Amino acid sequence: MMNLEVHLPGLNLKNPVMPASGCFGFGREYSQFYDLGKLGAVIMKAATGEARLGNDTPRVAETSSGMLNAIGLQNPGVEKIIENEVPFLAKYDTAIIANVAGSTLEEYEFVASTFNEAKDVCALELNISCPNVKEGGIQFGTDPYMAAKVTEKVKEASNLPVYVKLSPNVTDFVSMAKAVEKAGADGLSMINTITGMQIHLPTQKPLLSNKTGGLSGPAIKPIAIRMIYEVKQQVSIPIIGMGGISNAEDVLEFLLAGASAVAVGAANFTNPFICSEIIDNLPSTLEKYGINSVQDAIGKAVF
Amino acid sequence: MIKKEKMRVISSRQVAKDTTEMVLQNTYISETSVPGQFLHIFLDGHTLRRPISIADINKDRQTVTILFKKLGDGTEQLAKVTEGMLLDVLGPSGNGFDMCLEEGDTALLIGGGIGVPPMYSLGKKYSERNIQVVSVLGFQSKEYVFYEEKFKELGKTHIVTNDGSYGAKGFVTDVLCKVRGFDHYYSCGPIPMLKSVKNTLEGKRGSISLEERMGCGIGACYACVVPAQTEEGYKKICSDGPVFDVLEVVL
Missing domain, CATH: 3.40.50.80 (Nucleotide-binding domain of ferredoxin-NADP reductase (FNR) module)
Known part of the structure; x- marks a missing residue:
C-alpha cells in the first residue's frame, strides 16, 4: 500500500491533502458530502480578533481558468470560532490548522494567543497576505521587515507551530520566505491569491465591489509551482503548497517542486468532493510515475 | 439534502429572446425539490457553477424545469446543451418559499x-x-x-x-x-x-x-451574503435563502 503520510512540525498527516483557508468555511457544509476524517488536515477560514462582516457584494467573479474573490475576511471572530467551530471539526480524525489574520501586530498576537489556549488546534497559518482588506494583512506580507516582525510576535504569543502564508504580490518572493524563516517560522504556506481585476462590460466598471480581488484556480498553478521551486532551494522549513490544484497530478507536481503537503482551494467550488477524490486518486498517480511514497516525491524536481 | 447528481436533458427550447427553457430528468432532484430552490450547474471549463432557479417540478415524469437568460459565457454554453446530454448538478440547493397560505387565501x-x-x-x-x-x-x-x-x-x-x-x-x-x-x-x-x-x-x-454571484453555493465561502436584521448582521443567500422574509434582510 502506498504510504501517503507526511510529518511536519505539529502535523502528523495521514495524507498531504487539505482544503485551503477560506474555501471550506469551518468544514460543516462539506461534511454533508464526505467524511472529513479522510482529509490530511483542514485549514479553517481566517480568524480575526473581532467579528468582521467583509466587503460588499459582488465578491466573486469567474475568470479564464479561475476566479477572483474579495470576501474581505468575513468571520465571527476568534473566540466564537473556538467556541462553535473548532469542537465541530475536532469530532473528525483530521488535523486542525487555524488561519490567523489581523490589522495590527496586537491583533495578530491576540488571535494567536487565543488559539494557543484552545484545545484541538494543531498549528497556525499566519495570514499576512490577504489582498482584500484595506488595513492589515498585505502590509505585513509585502515588506520583509514587517513579515519577520509579525512572525516573531506570533511565535512569542503561541506555542503552536506557525506556517506563514506568503503573498505572491511581491517582487522578491524568496527574500520574504527567508525573512520569515529567520524570524522563527516553522513552515511556509504558499501561494496566496494574486491581485487581479475584471471589468464588467454592461456597466463598464470593475465587477467586484472591492474593485480588485484575489485570483485563484488553475490559472495561477504555474506561478505557484515556480515560486515553490525557487523557495525550496533557499529555505529549509517545509512548504504547504497551493494554487490551482484540481487533481492528483497537480498534487504530485507540487510535491516534486518542493511542497511537503498541499491545499486545495477554488476546486472545492467546482466540485465539493474534490479533496476526497484527489486522496483516492493519489496512490495510483504516484505509482504511475514510479514514486514509492509521498515523502519520496517531495522536492524531487529541485535536488 | 444537496446531492451531486447527473441530470438528463429532456428538452431545451428558446421561449423568448435570449431565454431558454430546459427540462431535466433526475429521480432524486425531482422528488426532493420545492418551489424557490435552485440547481447549481457545472459547465465544462468553468471554475464556478451557475445557480439557476427551479421553474417547475414534475414528480410523475421525474423532471424539473429551469429557465435562464444568456448573460455571459456560462449561460451561453448552457443554452447550447442539447437533448440527451447529461448535466452535473448540485441540488436541490437553498430553501424554498414559506408556503404559509391556506385554502381560500x-x-x-x-x-x-x-x-x-x-x-x-x-x-x-x-x-x-x-x-x-x-x-x-x-x-x-x-x-x-x-x-x-x-x-x-x-x-x-x-x-x-x-x-x-x-x-x-x-x-x-x-x-x-x-x-x-x-x-x-x-x-x-x-x-x-x-x-x-x-x-x-x-x-x-x-x-x-434574492440572487447574487455565488462561489460554493453551499454556504461555505461567504461570497453571496446580504445584510440582515440578525445578531450576526448577515445571511448567506445560497444556504440561508435564497428566499427570505421581506423584513429579515436589508436590501
Missing part, C-alpha cells in the same frame, strides 16, 4: 425578468392547493415575455413591459395598485425592483427571493 406573485421562473413553480403548487393566485410579471420589452399563458392558467395575470411594447407600460409597481386583497406576496427579480415592491407594499406580509 390569495397569493400575489411579482416576478421581474429572469426572476419570473421561481414564481411559476410556487404559483402552480399553490393553485393545486386551491389558493388564489394573482401574478404581476415585468419584462424589458415584448420579445422577452414568456410563460404568460401558463400564469394565466393559474389566475389573473398582469404583464408589464418597461417600454410598453406589450401589456402595461412601466414597472411591476405601477400595476400593484390594481391588485386588491391578497394575503402574502412573493417576489423575485432585480434588487431595485424588490426594493420598490417592498416600499409599495409596506405593511404587507411578503417573501422575496
Whole structure:
C-alpha cells in the first residue's frame, strides 16, 4: 500500500491533502458530502480578533481558468470560532490548522494567543497576505521587515507551530520566505491569491465591489509551482503548497517542486468532493510515475 | 439534502429572446425539490457553477424545469446543451418559499425578468392547493415575455413591459395598485425592483427571493451574503435563502 503520510512540525498527516483557508468555511457544509476524517488536515477560514462582516457584494467573479474573490475576511471572530467551530471539526480524525489574520501586530498576537489556549488546534497559518482588506494583512506580507516582525510576535504569543502564508504580490518572493524563516517560522504556506481585476462590460466598471480581488484556480498553478521551486532551494522549513490544484497530478507536481503537503482551494467550488477524490486518486498517480511514497516525491524536481 | 447528481436533458427550447427553457430528468432532484430552490450547474471549463432557479417540478415524469437568460459565457454554453446530454448538478440547493397560505387565501406573485421562473413553480403548487393566485410579471420589452399563458392558467395575470411594447407600460409597481386583497406576496427579480415592491407594499406580509454571484453555493465561502436584521448582521443567500422574509434582510 502506498504510504501517503507526511510529518511536519505539529502535523502528523495521514495524507498531504487539505482544503485551503477560506474555501471550506469551518468544514460543516462539506461534511454533508464526505467524511472529513479522510482529509490530511483542514485549514479553517481566517480568524480575526473581532467579528468582521467583509466587503460588499459582488465578491466573486469567474475568470479564464479561475476566479477572483474579495470576501474581505468575513468571520465571527476568534473566540466564537473556538467556541462553535473548532469542537465541530475536532469530532473528525483530521488535523486542525487555524488561519490567523489581523490589522495590527496586537491583533495578530491576540488571535494567536487565543488559539494557543484552545484545545484541538494543531498549528497556525499566519495570514499576512490577504489582498482584500484595506488595513492589515498585505502590509505585513509585502515588506520583509514587517513579515519577520509579525512572525516573531506570533511565535512569542503561541506555542503552536506557525506556517506563514506568503503573498505572491511581491517582487522578491524568496527574500520574504527567508525573512520569515529567520524570524522563527516553522513552515511556509504558499501561494496566496494574486491581485487581479475584471471589468464588467454592461456597466463598464470593475465587477467586484472591492474593485480588485484575489485570483485563484488553475490559472495561477504555474506561478505557484515556480515560486515553490525557487523557495525550496533557499529555505529549509517545509512548504504547504497551493494554487490551482484540481487533481492528483497537480498534487504530485507540487510535491516534486518542493511542497511537503498541499491545499486545495477554488476546486472545492467546482466540485465539493474534490479533496476526497484527489486522496483516492493519489496512490495510483504516484505509482504511475514510479514514486514509492509521498515523502519520496517531495522536492524531487529541485535536488 | 444537496446531492451531486447527473441530470438528463429532456428538452431545451428558446421561449423568448435570449431565454431558454430546459427540462431535466433526475429521480432524486425531482422528488426532493420545492418551489424557490435552485440547481447549481457545472459547465465544462468553468471554475464556478451557475445557480439557476427551479421553474417547475414534475414528480410523475421525474423532471424539473429551469429557465435562464444568456448573460455571459456560462449561460451561453448552457443554452447550447442539447437533448440527451447529461448535466452535473448540485441540488436541490437553498430553501424554498414559506408556503404559509391556506385554502381560500390569495397569493400575489411579482416576478421581474429572469426572476419570473421561481414564481411559476410556487404559483402552480399553490393553485393545486386551491389558493388564489394573482401574478404581476415585468419584462424589458415584448420579445422577452414568456410563460404568460401558463400564469394565466393559474389566475389573473398582469404583464408589464418597461417600454410598453406589450401589456402595461412601466414597472411591476405601477400595476400593484390594481391588485386588491391578497394575503402574502412573493417576489423575485432585480434588487431595485424588490426594493420598490417592498416600499409599495409596506405593511404587507411578503417573501422575496434574492440572487447574487455565488462561489460554493453551499454556504461555505461567504461570497453571496446580504445584510440582515440578525445578531450576526448577515445571511448567506445560497444556504440561508435564497428566499427570505421581506423584513429579515436589508436590501
